[in-house]
Amino acid sequence: MKKKYLLSIITLFSAITLYSQQFWVVTNKSSDLFTVSVSSGTIASSVTTSAINMAQNPIEGFQGMTQHPITGEVYVLFKDSDSNRYIGRLNTTNGEIITVAQTDSSLASIAFDASGVLYAMQGYSNDGNTQQMQTVDINTAPETAFHTFTNTSGGDGDALVFNTTDNLMYRYDGDSSGEFMSLNLNTLAESVISTVSDLDSYGGALAYRQGQNKFLLGLGNTLYDLLADGTISTISSIAEFDNGTFNAGWSETYIKGLVSAPSSGEFWVVTNKSSDLFTVSVSSGTIASSVTTSAINMAQNPIEGFQGMTQHPITGEVYVLFKDSDSNRYIGRLNTTNGEIITVAQTDSSLASIAFDASGVLYAMQGYSNDGNTQQMQTVDINTAPETAFHTFTNTSGGDGDALVFNTTDNLMYRYDGDSSGEFMSLNLNTLAESVISTVSDLDSYGGALAYRQGQNKFLLGLGNTLYDLLADGTISTISSIAEFDNGTFNAGWSETYIKGLVKVSSSTAGINDLTKTNISIYPNPTNNIINVNLGAVASPTNYSLYSIDGKMIRVNNMVNNNSFSIDLTEMAIGIYILKIKSENSTNTFKIIKK
Secondary structure (H helix, E strand, O other), X not given: OOOHHHOOEEEEEXXXXXXXXXXXXXXXXXXXXXXXXXXXXXXXXXXXXXXXXXXXXXXXEEEEEXXXXXXXXXXXXXXXXXXXXEEEEXXXXXXXXXXXXXXXXXXXXXXXXXXXXXXXXXXXXXXXXXXXXXEEOOOOOOEEEEEEOOOOOOOOOOEEEEEOOOOEEEEEOOOOOOEEEXXXXXXXXXXXXXXXXXXXXXXXXXXXXXXXXXXXXXXXOEEEEEEOOOOEEEEEEOHHHOOOOOOOOOXXXXXXXXXXXXXXXXXXXXXXXXXXXXXXXXXXXXXXXXXXXXXXXOOOOOEEEEEEEEEOOOOOOEEEEEEEOOOOEEEEEEOOOOOEEEEEEEEOOOEEEEEEOOOOOEEEEEOOOOOOOOXXXXXXXXXXXXXXXXXXXXXXXXXXXXXXXXXXXXXXEEEEOOOOOOEEEEEOOOOOOEEEXXXXXXXXXXXXXXXXXXXXXXXXXXXXXXXXXXXXXXXXXXXXXXXXXXOOOOOOOOOOOEEOOOOOOOHHHOOOOOOOOOOOEEEOOOEOOEEEEEOOOOOOOEEEEEEEOOOOEEEXXXXXXXXXXXXXXXXXXXXXXXXXXXXXXXXXXXXXXXX
């Protein structure tokens, strides 16, 4: 293994890509949740849903689906065989729906705004106003009239979605008029963008495609690209929805809900040779997209690259170990949408890799330094970044190429020694018992990255610019190589790039990583009793609200006139809470863990 000044390191990170090609889809005629490939219209998988906490008739179909922007939970508007309609929270893995309450039988579509307020359009009913938008309480489901549109059509085919780029609510009128319009939720100003009257007039579902500034529209059984200016083009059709496979004997099936689904085949990638965060397809090694990262709250030199990246198992926040051009290393929290890093603190300049265990304790391996022990594992305080010696491995190699990952199935920490020895081993964090599983010495000896692939009981290993399948018994096979990292495209003139970190991400993390330029800090988090909040650049006066993880408000309108304050959670139950901090110019949302 070469010394650190010759090293070129990559970190890969599994994630929900901004350009996900799979969406969850619900229809008016089936109780199934479908995972659909947008480009081809192919149904990749399906799961049958069921309402588990109320004695409804069997679920007949859906009228809408949307994702909470703070908790990441998926909410559905579903109906039974008596045409009663309900609001519920959907577990996208097993299909179970926790019903909130029965709602207005004429509601036709639902969408959250950025702050977690749920809106709905009224559809056809004996006395319903098909132009009326309502707000819906997500805890009890009563509706409150909010706005009546001035256009003259509407019905059960209406679709709603909130655009997080321009902060406008968009509506597609899935009627013969085909009006596409926006609504400013503050001023109630409407704007009709376009009218497309020759499309299928049945159904209607909208999804905003973050990062592309366009929409995905579902009408009938067809998916369309819908640009911000109203330009529309066909992407694909879902054949099964029209040929009777999922139509329950009705005359036509139409799409009534679209939510972006996680893509298990794409990973975020960062390297020591670039400040970019890349999205990479594991199966092909293709770079799909990239965003440039920047540390926004400390005066580091420009980011030169990364040594590690990992995800907090409770909050879902992404932590990075990055370095500047003077080889100083820092721990920071990365916003994977815009690339902004909130630096926690400067850390030991020899740290080489990081990984959380299941409880949120951060571990690191020490790499090369003048006085460093390359066998030493340390724990790192994620609020201030000091290191504490934890364990010294008994094997004889190690260095900046070490990789760590925690296996949530057997509760062991796994280490791959990215040195010429190629040792793959496990460590029991309680007993400190080590076990060498295999040694593969003929692979590329540069770098080393591990991700545990939940549900498959195997690992993803990165070495050099290559990705490998690594089984629990140490058996290894090649998946793909990332060509750009070896041919100079992203190597800043260095001699070689190699992989240095992998972490699997679940869909529940969507919308949580909301740390912004205001530099708000919250500590300790997790906490046993009190959390301290420093507002940084946020102007006073400020107020905060505290919510349970299911969106129920616990404290509201607590005015704060100082730059810092504390919240006592001593009497609160153990669990996850949502803290929303609002000032005149901004709203910021954070997860708080009471342990």
